Amino acid sequence: MSNTILVVDDDQNICELIKMYLEDDFNVEIANDGRDIQGKLRNTSPILVILDVMLPVKNGWELCREIRKEWDIPIIMLTAKGDETDKVLGLELGADDYITKPFSPRELTARVKAVLRRSSSGGGNAQIIRFPGLVLDIESRRVKVNGEPVELTPKEFELLFLMASNSGRVFSRESLLEKIWGYDFDGDTRAVDSQIKRLRKKLEILPDNHSYIHTVWGIGYKFEVQP
Structure with a gap:
């Protein structure tokens, strides 16, 4: 390697x-x-x-x-x-x-x-997370939407994995900054919003596809499968 x-x-x-x-x-x-x-x-x-x-x-x-x-x-x-x-x-x-x-x-x-x-992180454990229309292969760090591979950046994958592993949990923007970028990152929460926007666009590739990442107004975001 x-x-x-x-x-x-x-x-x-x-x-x-x-x-x-x-x-x-x-x-x-x-x-x-x-x-x-x-x-x-x-x-x-x-x-x-x-x-x-x-x-x-x-x-x-x-x-x-x-x-x-x-x-x-x-x-x-x-x-x-x-x-x-x-x-x-x-x-x-x-x-x-x-x-x-x-x-x-x-x-x-x-x-x-x-x-x-x-x-x-997560690469040492062979694990697959499945939701309707969405599959995350943790070992290979690959994602499929409706059976088709979707290319994610490392940060996009980490965001998706964190939120999908805690389906229904609401994450504040500050919490996502700390967990994904690290406690010493001194940027602002617009970085989270930008990454979430990009990730949503890649996951919701079809008009009738499920939606996965949802805004909780005034707090942050959560992962939840909705038709």
């Missing part, structure tokens, strides 16, 4: 610093721009991508969107921008975490390991 982390950043000093701190636990591959990101992913088969926002050729937002079209890989965005809107945009595009420069290499290492733990 691959143990590679792909770092995409045009600052060579940053790349070397990240590599120095991660190479005891991971194989670190470096790319200095956004050219042929799909080729780099195929060649390195990374378990996680650290992606700078301000890149030549293609910026980090474009690359994050491009990766998410075909790859179910955790992504940590790395940027000098600290504006809250930028953080929310990255999460809306499918990023799993967001770190602002300048950063502590030890914090980055901790976040990398935390994201990898969350993305692989």
